[in-house]
Amino acid sequence: MTRENVLAVKLDGQVKTPDATSAARPDRAEAEAAVRTLIRWAGDDPDREGLLSTPDRVVRSYEEFFAGYAQDPVEILQRTFEETDGYDEVVALRGIRIESYCEHHMVPIIGVAHVAYLPRSRVVGISKLARVVEAFSKRLQIQEKLTSQIANAIEEVLKPKGVGVVIEAEHQCMSTRGVHKPGVSMVTSRMLGEFRHNPTLRREFLTLIGNPAGF
Numbered sequence: 001m002t003r004e005n006v007l008a009v010k011l012d013g014q015v016k017t018p019d020a021t022s023a024a025r026p027d028r029a030e031a032e033a034a035v036r037t038l039i040r041w042a043g044d045d046p047d048r049e050g051l052l053s054t055p056d057r058v059v060r061s062y063e064e065f066f067a068g069y070a071q072d073p074v075e076i077l078q079r080t081f082e083e084t085d086g087y088d089e090v091v092a093l094r095g096i097r098i099e100s101y102c103e104h105h106m107v108p109i110i111g112v113a114h115v116a117y118l119p120r121s122r123v124v125g126i127s128k129l130a131r132v133v134e135a136f137s138k139r140l141q142i143q144e145k146l147t148s149q150i151a152n153a154i155e156e157v158l159k160p161k162g163v164g165v166v167i168e169a170e171h172q173c174m175s176t177r178g179v180h181k182p183g184v185s186m187v188t189s190r191m192l193g194e195f196r197h198n199p200t201l202r203r204e205f206l207t208l209i210g211n212p213a214g215f
């Protein structure tokens with residue numbers, strides 16, 4: 001396991017030994033065989049022409065869907081800038097698209113994240129906030145954990161005066177199966193530091209992002 005993965009696991013709050021993590025990972029052929037099994041289980045023939053390359057395509061898709069396990073938010077947030085001429089107001093990224101995957105049903109969670117922080121002295125390259133969102137989204141998730149992980153990583157690495165994260169997302173496990181309720185958003189937030197304790201700052205952030213769900 002690389003140093004990056006060790007740090008990612010630490011931020012995950014999970015205790016996993018590197019060996020257990022690598023030993024548990026099947027190779028590509030095993031993953032493709034599992035897809036063939038699912039196709040057969042669905043009632044189709046994995047050897048018919050249209051499905052022959054499907055296991056390969058599905059595994060390649062999974063490489064994209066779950067790319068976040070190989071990304072290290074600590075590393076991503078390393079590049080910061082100090083020459084801000086004393087800028088000490090909120091920095092916010094509004095409407096970062098989220099494509100994540102429900103850990104209960106392995107179907108998409110689609111929505112947006114709003115991420116803000118109050119810098120202490122240094123600021124981070126803004127694309128890096130979106131990259132942190134990406135690193136945690138491209139994993140099996142529940143929305144509460146995703147929200148917390150993004151906020152916690154920014155707090156732990158940048159050590160700003162405060163962090164606010166709000167996510168609004170539709171869960172396809174609720175819209176395309178099960179209870180079948182399309183158009184319903186789940187809204188979660190995690191406020192740390194001054195965003196938690198200073199109601200004015202919290203209100204400013206929520207106003208800035210358009211008060212989702214009438215927060």
Ligand SMILES: Nc1nc2c(ncn2[C@@H]2O[C@H](COP(=O)(O)OP(=O)(O)OP(=O)(O)O)[C@@H](O)[C@H]2O)c(=O)[nH]1
Nearest residue numbers: 102103104105141142143144171173174177178179
């Ligand atoms: N809190 C939370 N729940 C989620 C999230 N994503 C999916 N769920 C819910 O996880 C629950 C799993 O419940 P189970 O009863 O074990 O699964 P299920 O039988 O498929 O349930 P239904 O979805 O109601 O058909 C469901 O209520 C989902 O709506 C999430 O991000 N956060």
Ligand SMILES: [Zn+2]
Nearest residue numbers: 102104105173
């Ligand atoms: Zn689900």
